[in-house]
Amino acid sequence: xxxxxxIESFLRYLELEQGYSQNTIKLYRASLDEFLNYxxxxxxSKITLKKIQEYRESLLKEKVxxxxxxxxxxxxxxxxxxxxxKGIEAPSADIELFKKRSNGDKLELPSPEELHKFFEPSxxxxxxxxxxxxAKTGMRLSELLSLKAGEVQEEFNI
Numbered sequence: 586x587x588x589x590x591x592i593e594s595f596l597r598y599l600e601l602e603q604g605y606s607q608n609t610i611k612l613y614r615a616s617l618d619e620f621l622n623y624x625x626x627x628x629x630s631k632i633t634l635k636k637i638q639e640y641r642e643s644l645l646k647e648k649v650x651x652x653x654x655x656x657x658x659x660x661x662x663x664x665x666x667x668x669x670x671k672g673i674e675a676p677s678a679d680i681e682l683f684k685k686r687s688n689g690d691k692l693e694l695p696s697p698e699e700l701h702k703f704f705e706p707s708x709x710x711x712x713x714x715x716x717x718x719x720a721k722t723g724m725r726l727s728e729l730l731s732l733k734a735g736e737v738q739e740e741f742n743i
Contacts, residue, residue: 586673589626592617595664603736609728616660629668634676637661641680659723 596614599605605613623640624632640661644654658680668675695703706713718724718732 586629587626588621588624588629588632591629591668591673591675592621592664595667598667604731604733605728606731609725612656613660613663616657617664619657620661629673629675632676634679637665637676637680655723662723 592614596610596617599613600607600610620640623643624636641658644657647654662680665675665677669677704716715729718729719726
């Protein structure tokens with residue numbers, strides 16, 4: 586399967602099976618088309634994790650915010666997660682999102698204790714599931730709020 590065909594299949598899935606809005610599909614298409622232009626329409630078996638990481642690094646050259654870069658890389662991550670779940674041979678896209686750094690300051694990461702506390706069950710199942718969905722999928726708040734019961738598939742290991 587070639588990249589362009591995989592992208593079209595993924596976008597149909599988001600629209601028809603996941604019920605994503607046309608605005609979201611449009612944003613995903615723009616980001617995935619940019620990725621396609623960078624990689625070119627090659628067979629998925631020829632795409633390496635290194636090439637995907639090079640694409641991520643190329644986004645650093647753009648004079649845009651980390652949020653904009655993340656909007657461009659999240660659809661790529663989700664595409665490769667989709668391909669993996671569907672059993673289509675493609676590289677894992679465990680690509681880090683961009684972190685905000687202000688004025689060149691060093692990025693302060695939470696301590697292991699803070700991180701552990703963040704992922705402890707809160708006693709509110711809805712909140713716990715929402716946090717996991719956002720953390721594991723890069724889902725936007727509007728997408729999270731539009732989810733309905735039964736729309737999250739266990740295949741995605743969320």
